[in-house]
Amino acid sequence: MAISSEPTSDTEPKAARPVPSADTPPAETGDPKRWQALLVLLVAAFLDMLDSTVANVAAPSMQRGLHAGYSAIQWVLVGYQMAFALMLILGGRLGDIFGRKKVFLLGVAGFTLFSLASGCAQEPWQLVAARVAQGACAGIMVPQVMSIIHVTFSAKEKGTAFALYGSISGLAATIGLAAGGLLVDWNLFGLDWRIIFLINVPVGIAGVIYGAKVIRESKASSALRLDGFGLLLITLGVVMFIYPLLQGRELGWPVEGFVSMGLSVPVLVGFVLWQRRRISSGSSPLVEMSMFRIRSFSSGLAANLAFYIGMGMFSIAWTLYMQIGQGWSPMHAGLTSLFFCVGAFFASTGSLMVLVPKFGRKVLHIGAVVLVAGLLGYIWVAGHYGHSIHSWQLGLPLFVIGIGFGAVATPLPVIIIGDVPHQDAGSASGLVHTDIQLGFAIGGALVSVVFFGGxxxxxxxxxxxxxxxxxxxxxxxxxxxxxxxxxxxxxxxxxxxxxxxxxxxxxxxxxxxxxxxxxxxxxxxxxxxxxxxxxxxxxADSMQASLWTFGGIVALVFLLMFAIPKQAAEQTFEDGELSGAAGEAAAAV
The missing domain is CATH 1.10.150 (DNA polymerase; domain 1)
Structure with a gap:
C-alpha cells in the first residue's frame, strides 16, 4: 500500500487516510510533523538506554537501601535486560499488526508507570517486579522507533534521522554511567537512588501527550497474526536457562537448576522447529528463519551474542568491584567509568564511518585485539594495586577497553544486517537488538559463577x-x-x-x-x-577472574569473526555511506 504524502485534515473521513506500510518508502515531502515526531522517538530511546546504564551505577545503593541480596540486585539489572530482549521479538510484530503509533505510546505509558513503581518500591521483590515490567515495556516501545522512522522519513532524510538516533543512544549510555553516580550522591529531595527512576515520570507523561499529536499511525500492508505459542516457547527456554544462573548461589546450586538449564536446549530447538512449521504452513512466524541462511547474518549474530555475554559479565562485576569491593561512592564509580566511555565514543565514530569502509572485517579483529590488551592491562593494575587502587591508575586500561569495545560493537550489528533483504531489515534489526540484550542478560547471570564463585x-x-x-x-x-x-x-x-x-x-x-x-x-x-x-x-581477585573470562570470550569472538564473509563489511558501505538494509538498521548500534 502506498504512503500518502499529502497532509490530511482532521475532518477527512478515516477511510480516506491510507495507512503507511513498512515496505514502501515515504514520499519526498514526508509527514509535516515528522521532525516533532522524531523528537519524541529520540527522547523515548534516550530514557531506555539511560535506564539500562544508570541502574548499574546505582545498584549498590539500591542493595543497601532495600537490604537486598546480591541475586536481587542481579535481577534488577538482568531482569530488565531479559524482559527487554524477549519483548523485542514480539514488540515489532505488535506494531505491524495493531499500529506502530498505538503500540509505541502504549510502551511509553507502561515504561513511565513502572518507572514510578520502581521508584516507590519498598521491598526487593517489588523493585525486581517493576524493573522486569519496565524492561518489557521498553521492548514494546523500542522496535517502533526504527519502524516509525522508516515509514515517516524520505530516503534523503533517513540517514540523518538514524544518525541522530544512534548518537542519542550513545550519549545516553555515556551520560548514564556518570549521571547515575551524581544523582545518587546528590540525594535530591532525600530520594537517594529512587530519583533515577522517578525522573522518567514527567518526561514520559509529556512524551505520551505530545507523541499522540505529532506521530502518524502506520502498520503492515499485509494481514499478520501473532505467534503466541512461539513466544511462549522462546520465553520458557530463555528463563529456564537464565533463572538457575541468577538464583544458583542463593539456593546453593540445587540439581534441579542444572536440569532446568539442560532442558532449555530442547525447548529452544522446539521453538526453531515451530517457526519452520509456521512458515511452511503459510502462517506468520515470530522470527523469519530464512535470514539465518545468510552467512554474514548467522555468523555475525553468534559473534555478537558471545561478545555481549562478556560485556554483560564485565559491566556488573565492574560495578561490584568499584563500589562494594573498593568502597567507592556512586559518583566516584560513575566518573571513573568516563575513561571507558570516552574511548568507546571515539572508536565508535571512527570505526563505522572511516575504518570499516577502508579495511572491512579487519577492523573487528583489530578491535578485539585492542580490547584484550586493555583487559590484560586492567588485570595487571588490579592485581598490583589491590585495595589501594585509584581511578587514575585504571584510566589507561579502561580507555583502551573502551576503544576495543567501540571498534567491535559499533560496526558489527550493521555488518550483520548488510546482506539482509530490504523487506526484512526491520525484523533483522529486532533480532540484533534481542541478541545484544540476551547476551547482557546471560553475562549478568554468569556473575554468580565467575565473580562470586571465587x-x-x-x-x-x-x-x-x-x-x-x-x-x-x-x-x-x-x-x-x-x-x-x-x-x-x-x-x-x-x-x-x-x-x-x-x-x-x-x-x-x-x-x-x-x-x-x-x-x-x-x-x-x-x-x-x-x-x-x-x-x-x-x-580485586574476583575482578581479575572475570577479566580473564571476558578475555577468553573475546578470543572466541575473534575466531567467530572469520566466519563473516570478507566482502560483507565492504558491501555494507557504498562510497562511505551505509547501503541497503544496513542504513535502516544503523540504530541497532
Missing part, C-alpha cells in the same frame, strides 16, 4: 596475606596477649570468609558474633581496618 577463597587468601601485620597490630594496638593472637586471627578469618558467602553483604554471620575476642572494641577497630584491605583485595 570470592570466599580470595577472602581467605587476603586474610592469610596480611596475617603477619595483623599479629603486630593486635599485640601493639589492641593489647592482645601473644598466646591469643593466632586464635583471634583464626576466628577473624572464619568470620571474613563466612561474610563473603552471605547473599546480603550487610548480614553479620554467627561466626562474627559468637567469639568474645572479636567483640573487644580495640580488637574490632584493628579488624575493621583490616577488613577494608581484605575486601578490596578479595574483590
Amino acid at each position: 570470592l570466599a577463597a580470595g577472602t581467605a587468601s587476603s586474610v592469610d596475606h596480611i596475617t603477619p601485620q595483623l599479629r603486630q597490630q593486635l599485640v601493639a594496638t589492641a593489647s592482645v596477649a601473644p598466646g591469643q593472637v593466632d586464635s583471634t586471627i583464626a576466628a577473624y578469618r572464619t568470620c571474613a570468609v563466612d561474610r563473603s558467602k552471605e547473599k546480603d553483604p550487610s548480614t553479620v554471620p554467627g561466626s562474627c558474633t559468637s567469639v568474645p575476642a572479636l567483640q573487644d572494641p580495640k580488637v574490632a577497630a584493628v579488624l575493621g581496618s583490616a577488613t577494608k584491605t581484605v575486601t578490596g583485595d578479595a574483590f
